[in-house]
Amino acid sequence: MVLEILVAVTVVSLIGTVLAALLTICEHFIADYGPCQISINDESDVTVKGGKDLLSMLTAERIFIPSACGGRGTCGLCKLKVLEGAGPLLPTEEPYLEKEERESNVRLACQVKVRGDLKIEIPQELLAVREYTCKCVEITDLTHDIKQFRLELIEPTTIDYIPGQYVQLLTPVYEKSDEEIYRAYSISSNPAEKSVIELIIRLVPGGICTTYCFEYLKVGDEVKINGPYGDFRLLDSDAPIVFIAGGSGMAPIKCMLHHMKNTDNKRKTIYYFGANEPRELLLTDLMREFEKQLANFRFVPVVCEPEDSNVLGCEIGLVTHAVQRDLKNATECEAYLCGSPGMIDATIKVLEELGVSEDKIFYDKF
Template identity: 45%
Template sequence: MIFSIGVAVGFLSTVTLLLALLLLFAERRILNYGPCTLDINEGRKTLVVNGGSTLLSSLGENEIFIPSACGGRGTCAYCKVKVLEGGGVIGPVEESNLSSEDAKKGVRLSCQVKVRQDIKLVIPDELFLAKRFQGKLIRKRLLTYDIVELRIALIQPETIQFAAGQYIQLESQEYLGRDAVMRAYSISSVPSDDRHVEVIIRRMPEGICTTWVFDHLEEGRELNLSGPYGDFKLKESKAPAVFLAGGSGMAPIWSILRDMKEQGDDRESYYFFSGRNQDDLFFTEELFALEKELPNFRYIPCLTREDKGSSWQGERGRVPFILPKYIPDATKFEAYLCGSSNFIDSCAAALKQAGINENSIFYDKFE
């Protein structure tokens, strides 16, 4: 009996797999959609592409780079574009990643939309500025046991224009049978250093790109990236600012703070950086030195699991509990948060408790 059920399940799985492969083959070879026109931003750019690929890759092949932090897996929702005509029906992957409000406005995940006919779409104007770069890794240095900094010299084009806080997408290379992928990394260098891009990367256990970075990427290697992307930037309001980050969430804040120094922007500002113990801290000397260069800036590292008997004189505990001690009233503040969803959600709750306006909280969620 069990044997027959096993055979039936095996048979059904094989048939389903064969049907899926057949559909894929039909889609690629038999269904020839021919040339399709992509009309972008009401005629600002018109492209003629071969139908059959995703909108994301059709645009990418034509040097229009849409952010795609999850590499087209349909999970990050960074590749949203507005499709006015020709996008076809919304599939289940899109349904679970788009709000009903987005769907009503015609917002789609470009990695899930297949080009099967002419499409009219709208993308944010700044995406016309994103480019693909070829670079060379000129420095790889460990900042902590699980965080590495990469310094990349740009080869072609030779310079990049970006705002502090934005991110690039790094392309990994094949290793040990694992495919090349694309992942988002915030730029940690300053905009004035326009011939280089620095990123700070935390190792994720079994992560495809981070394993490549830590175990396979060597200084001197050429690599590709695209960008800049994102709107996580310091607002021009000059309102007092509170920065909150943990781990590699340091990257955009490190860029923003040093850019503030270069611009002489000495607004009242606090930076709470979270780690488990002193082994998680980096750029500590530099950040305390910044307090002298920006007299209205305070750096507050907060450790959650530092050994009770250690010599640590700084704050102990989670940032949401320490923050009110320094900022009892956050009504006039803008907040810039970077790190994991849990970290961001708990800090945002503490900020709201301290009176911040929800519209003044800006964040980049890394996971």
């Protein structure tokens, strides 16, 4: 009886093992797309093992395409031209592509599966993007929900970027997130400090990356970033500058101000920074320092709640109202905005009413 049971168990186990082996072999041959060649800009080729999505294949080849959702097809950032081999456009890509983009073969790299040879076009500036291993060396509370993170570059040891650009910060797997994910943050540091990156981050309740940064990231921890990305930057002109920002929108403007100081820029500049109440203003002392160091710079903090605002020399009301009241010679100005979509949209409307032409308004929406 016992022998019969043992034989039966052995036979069942053997059948299971054989089936599992067959499945593995089938998967290996049927789903094996073999080596696929990706031709980039008609200049270089990389050979990869087919089967995965284009975004992760390029990342593995150290070619970094911006993506804020970790390749789930939800941010629409990883756009590039796939001229040959991509297959039909997927329903998951459609909501993110304009008509002109579809016509010129723009695709979401995270949704394109590499199943054969591909011919793609990547903007030259993205080919300069690198991954950096850094050490978090300082975390500073700027307001109750905004912190500044100072990251020292370990490998490579230096970075070049244009003030206004951003990097992507990798959030590792941690207690509240099951997978690695990238989020984009503007660089706020002094560009003269090439071995350091500073980021100003506002806590988003329930946000995967900001929760990690605020509750888990500690001084001494290693983090990975890649970049730089983005075309938000100061134009090379003599026009007066209007900066308008709120919250963590301070980051790229601060970086631009460091650059203006480093280059002894004498352009007439006014910076409206909006907050709900005085405790939400940040880096006011540094801005006052810039007022002393830059030849033609004025900082105008604007708060909605008037309590204590006189002490800080604030304008009262919404930042858009302050701009309406205070901005002179608007038609000559170039405007640079960074903040929430609502704030940017309202500010653009006000600037246009004041006579700033559309082609002189540049913005970086959150």
